[in-house]
Amino acid sequence: MKNLVIGILSLFLAKDCNSSNSQVREVAETTIEKQATTPEKPTQITGVVYKVMQLQTKSLTTNQPTVRMLPSENSVSGNSGCNSYTVSYTKEGDQYNFGYPMATKIFCEGSSESEFFTTLREIKTITQTKNKMIAQSKEGKILFEAVAIKN
Structure with missing residues (x-):
């Protein structure tokens, strides 16, 4: 009798586990499908320092400026390749x-x-990832490209 009760309980538990597993599988598959079809939106990433590698059409190999976005202060700070700087900004959309x-x-x-510094004043859009930053003019011209150096 004891073995019969244990056997019946095992069947119920196995059935519950199978239905839970299939529900988890469905949720995971739906999430993966959404991630695959939803384009990644550029975000404003804080705490990352970027080193400018390309300024306008010029590749920089020495005295490369750095850029760090500080959205809570509506400012950018870094080193211009020579001096420390800070610049404030406003953002509409x-x-x-x-x-x-x-x-x-x-x-x-x-x-x-x-x-x-002249280039900073021309920036209208910024696209950031954890590894890269691209700043563009109103016309879509790439003003600078930078890579992350510190998180």
């Missing part, structure tokens, strides 16, 4: 409007600082 950068005043020969 996906469009950025950058102010004038404030920077320390160290003289550095051969720096792209002036061009970098």
Whole structure:
């Protein structure tokens, strides 16, 4: 009798596990389908420092500016390749409007600082991932490309 009760209970438990497993499987398959069909939206990632590798059409190999988005303060900070800087921005929808950068005043020969600061003022859209940042003008021209160096 004892074995019969244990056998019946085992059948009920097995049936419940199978229905739970199929429900979990259905939810997982639905989630995977949604992820496959939903395009990844660019997001604003904080805490990542990006190094500018391409400024306008010029590849940078030395004195590369860095960029760190600080959305809670509506600002960007970093190093211009010569001086530390910060610049505030406003954002309407996906469009950025950058102010004038404030920077320390160290003289550095051969720096792209002036061009970098001018470029910041032209940025209208920014696309970020954990590994890359692309800044574009209103017309869609790529102003700079940067890669993540620190999280």
